[in-house]
Structure formats: C-alpha cells, structure tokens
Amino acid sequence: MLSSLQRLGHNALGFFQRLGRAHLLLLRILEGQPALVPKFSLVIQQLYSVGVLSLLIILVSGTFVGMVLGLQGYNTLVDFGAEESLGVIVALTLVRELGPVVTALLFAGRAGSALTAEIGLMKTTEQLSAMEMMAVDPIRRVLAPRFLAGFLSMPLLAAIFSAVGVLGGYFVGVGLLGVDQGAYWSQMQANVDLYDDIYNGVIKSLVFGIVVTWIAVFEGYDAVPTSEGISRSTTRTVVHASLAVLGLDFVLTALMFGE
Amino acid sequence: MMNSRLVEIWVGIxxxxxxxALFMLAMQVSNLSTYSNDEGYEISARFQDTSGLKVRSPVTMAGVTIGRVKNIHFDEQTFxxxxxLRIEDQYREVLPKDTSASIYTAGLLGEKYVGLEPGGAMKVLGQGDEIRLTQDSLVLEKLIGQFISRFMDDSGDN
Structure with a gap:
C-alpha cells in the first residue's frame, strides 16, 4: 500500500521534474536564438535536413489527401446538387485543419524522430560533453539551430501541403469528375477568408512547429545515454508530439473558429 | 557531407x-483578390425583409457581379x-434611375444575392441615390404558409 503510494509520488515527481527541465531547456534555447544570427549557416544546414528532406513526403501526402477530399466531397455534394461547392470544401478543410495537422504529424514522424535520435546519439557518444569541455555550449551550438529550423520549416511545409492538396482536389474534381472549373475557383475565393482561414492556419502551423521541435529536441537532450534509451526517446517524441498536436489543434480551433 | 553550396541551393528552393505556396493560398484560394479597393459608388435600397443577405454578398445585373453589399442596417422609423450597395467604378452613371432591386437565392440552398434589373429611364443613379423599386427576399416558411392557407380555403369551399 505504502510502496504503491510511494511509486505514485515518485512518478509524479519525475513527471514534474521532466516538465520543469523541458521548460528550462526551452528558455535556454530561446536565449540562444540571437547568437544564431552571425552563424546562420548552422540554421541553413538544419533547414536542409528538417525542411528539404521532408519535402517529398509532404508533397506526396498533400496531393493524395487533396485527391481523396475531392473524391469524397464530390460524392457527398452531388446528392444535394451542390458539387460546385467542392472547391470550398477542399480548400477550407485543407487550410484550416488538415494542412497544419497532417503536416505536423508527418513532421513529427519524419523530422522530429530524426532530431531526437541525432541529439540522443550525440549525448550517448559524449559529443555534447566534449563540446562543453571545449567551452562550446551544446544548447546554443546544437539545439538552438535545430529548434529555429523546425520553427521556420513547419509553416512553409504546411502551406506547401495545402497548396498541393488544393491542386490535387482540382485534378480529381475538375479533371476526372467534371466539376465546372470556374465554379471550383470562384466559390473557393468567395468563401475562404484570408484572415479568418489562411492566417489562422499559418498560426496553427507555427504553434505546431514550436511544439513538435521542442519535444523532439528535449527528448533527445534528455535521453538516457544508452541504445535502448535513444530508441525509447525517439518513440516518445513521435507519440508525445502527435498527441500534443492533436490536443492543441482542438484548443486552437476552439479559440479561432468557435464563437 | 554534401557540399554547402548544394545544401544552400536546396534550402533556397x-x-x-x-x-x-503561401502566396498561392492568399491570391488564388482566398478572397484577397476580390477585396474591393474602396473604389466605386454607393446606392441604397430599402427592403421589408433581407433575411439571408450578408455583407459582401454579390450584387448582380444580368447575372454578372457588378458590386457587393456594403452594409445592412435597420431603420427604426420605417421598420x-x-x-x-457598393457598385464598381466602371459602372458609374450607367444604371437607370428606375432600376429595381430584388433579393434572390442562388440555387435552392445557395447564398442570397441582390439582383438588379434595369428600367427605361434616361436619368442614371449616382452616389447616395436610392433604388425605389425593391422586392424582398423570398422566405420559404411564409410561402409554404400561404400555400397551406390557400389550400385550406379551397378545400373549405368544396
């Protein structure tokens, strides 16, 4: 009885300690951001591995998600004789929800796990300690540029996802199913608002970018320095980042669109 | 390690x-391109019932959008x-004075819009003028109500 209570307390304390460490790390990463300006090549290197290498999966999934939306939307709308609204459905779904969310999930799987594994391995092989020996702050040198790169990549990737998805929906709706081409675009333009829909989608993807990279970087930095520890941290990154994205998405949607 | 020039090129791409993509979303997908740039002139129209009409609903003549609804408000004197209505500048001094305005629905479930029909007068509408001839938005409930009451009357006669 007492020992199970003790275990509960131990776990709770451990949880809050991790939470505290994560916030302290975020603070130190943010402090390190101004120092990145003269060494922007570090960020460019990370933009390549975080952003450019995620491009392919984003392009392919964006196209297919848009195509599926076009197909499903058409089949539902045609019953009401409202297939002209297909463009609205595809664009709003992508810009408001699927663009930021699916991109963030793919980003957590593709880039987040890689970040965690890389930093975790650096820690295990004591590269981080070696840096500290040379009076190089690993947080500023290793973590800060990765964080900034993730923060910058996410909105760009989400925008690419949405744009490609709209084109995929166009291909299926207009090209294959015969929706009027003018109606597809004009209805979309009449019903998608720049501020309400597109800006809010960009804000969502910025928030997701911060959260996913933060979790990935923290899990790597906080990994138990063994091969098993790294594998656990990588799994935790994907699971926690995905859950955080889905949970935050609800909160953000309620704030932005629920009136 | 890839050479840094190639990396930079890829990041640039x-x-x-x-x-x-952001630009395309802003220009092609959203309504940015249809934002009126405050040009044009305003005319007003009085309706008994505007239910369903919204600010930014289109104003059409012969099916072509020539302007948008700018504002809808309630006149507490006349109820x-x-x-x-803001009409685009290129249609200034074109609409006859006795143009009539009606509120129509695009399709059975579509959005409401204001349809203008030209009259025959020589004078034209200018900034601040009011359209005299208007026809209200069609409310389905009222129509069904009328239909039912007429149906009841008919069956009573027989």
Missing part, C-alpha cells in the same frame, strides 16, 4: 516553394432594412 524549399523556402521559395513555401513562400510561393425597414436599408441595404447599402
């Missing part, structure tokens, strides 16, 4: 593609709705 990535950033350019991302910005292009009517006053709708302000």
């Amino acid at each position: 990535f950033v350019a593609a991302g910005l292009a 009517e709705a006053v709708v302000t």
Whole structure:
C-alpha cells in the first residue's frame, strides 16, 4: 500500500521534474536564438535536413489527401446538387485543419524522430560533453539551430501541403469528375477568408512547429545515454508530439473558429 | 557531407516553394483578390425583409457581379432594412434611375444575392441615390404558409 503510494509520488515527481527541465531547456534555447544570427549557416544546414528532406513526403501526402477530399466531397455534394461547392470544401478543410495537422504529424514522424535520435546519439557518444569541455555550449551550438529550423520549416511545409492538396482536389474534381472549373475557383475565393482561414492556419502551423521541435529536441537532450534509451526517446517524441498536436489543434480551433 | 553550396541551393528552393505556396493560398484560394479597393459608388435600397443577405454578398445585373453589399442596417422609423450597395467604378452613371432591386437565392440552398434589373429611364443613379423599386427576399416558411392557407380555403369551399 505504502510502496504503491510511494511509486505514485515518485512518478509524479519525475513527471514534474521532466516538465520543469523541458521548460528550462526551452528558455535556454530561446536565449540562444540571437547568437544564431552571425552563424546562420548552422540554421541553413538544419533547414536542409528538417525542411528539404521532408519535402517529398509532404508533397506526396498533400496531393493524395487533396485527391481523396475531392473524391469524397464530390460524392457527398452531388446528392444535394451542390458539387460546385467542392472547391470550398477542399480548400477550407485543407487550410484550416488538415494542412497544419497532417503536416505536423508527418513532421513529427519524419523530422522530429530524426532530431531526437541525432541529439540522443550525440549525448550517448559524449559529443555534447566534449563540446562543453571545449567551452562550446551544446544548447546554443546544437539545439538552438535545430529548434529555429523546425520553427521556420513547419509553416512553409504546411502551406506547401495545402497548396498541393488544393491542386490535387482540382485534378480529381475538375479533371476526372467534371466539376465546372470556374465554379471550383470562384466559390473557393468567395468563401475562404484570408484572415479568418489562411492566417489562422499559418498560426496553427507555427504553434505546431514550436511544439513538435521542442519535444523532439528535449527528448533527445534528455535521453538516457544508452541504445535502448535513444530508441525509447525517439518513440516518445513521435507519440508525445502527435498527441500534443492533436490536443492543441482542438484548443486552437476552439479559440479561432468557435464563437 | 554534401557540399554547402548544394545544401544552400536546396534550402533556397524549399523556402521559395513555401513562400510561393503561401502566396498561392492568399491570391488564388482566398478572397484577397476580390477585396474591393474602396473604389466605386454607393446606392441604397430599402427592403421589408433581407433575411439571408450578408455583407459582401454579390450584387448582380444580368447575372454578372457588378458590386457587393456594403452594409445592412435597420431603420427604426420605417421598420425597414436599408441595404447599402457598393457598385464598381466602371459602372458609374450607367444604371437607370428606375432600376429595381430584388433579393434572390442562388440555387435552392445557395447564398442570397441582390439582383438588379434595369428600367427605361434616361436619368442614371449616382452616389447616395436610392433604388425605389425593391422586392424582398423570398422566405420559404411564409410561402409554404400561404400555400397551406390557400389550400385550406379551397378545400373549405368544396
């Protein structure tokens, strides 16, 4: 009885300690951001591995998600004789929800796990300690540029996802199913608002970018320095980042669109 | 390690593609391109019932959008709705004075819009003028109510 209570307390304390460490790390990463300006090549290197290498999966999934939306939307709308609204459905779904969310999930799987594994391995092989020996702050040198790169990549990737998805929906709706081409675009333009829909989608993807990279970087930095520890941290990154994205998405949607 | 020039080129492509996608979303997908640039002139029309009409609903003549609803407000003196229409500048001094305005529905479930029909007068509408001839928005409930009451009357006669 007492020992199970003790275990509960131990776990709770451990949880809050991790939470505290994560916030302290975020603070130190943010402090390190101004120092990145003269060494922007570090960020460019990370933009390549975080952003450019995620491009392919984003392009392919964006196209297919848009195509599926076009197909499903058409089949539902045609019953009401409202297939002209297909463009609205595809664009709003992508810009408001699927663009930021699916991109963030793919980003957590593709880039987040890689970040965690890389930093975790650096820690295990004591590269981080070696840096500290040379009076190089690993947080500023290793973590800060990765964080900034993730923060910058996410909105760009989400925008690419949405744009490609709209084109995929166009291909299926207009090209294959015969929706009027003018109606597809004009209805979309009449019903998608720049501020309400597109800006809010960009804000969502910025928030997701911060959260996913933060979790990935923290899990790597906080990994138990063994091969098993790294594998656990990588799994935790994907699971926690995905859950955080889905949970935050609800909160953000309620704030932005629920009136 | 890839050489840094190639990395930078790829990052440049990535950033350019991302910005292009944002630009496309803003210009092609959203309503930015249809934002009225405050040009044009305003005319008003009074309706008994504007239910369903919204600010930014299209104003059409012969099916072509020539303007948008700018404002809808309630006149507490006459208990009517006053709708302000902003007509694009290229149609200045074109609409006859006795143009009539009606509120129509696009399709059975579509959005409401204001349809203008030209009259025959030589004088034209200018800034601040009011359209005299209006026809209200069709409310389905009222129509069904009328239909049922007429049906009841008919069956009573027989």
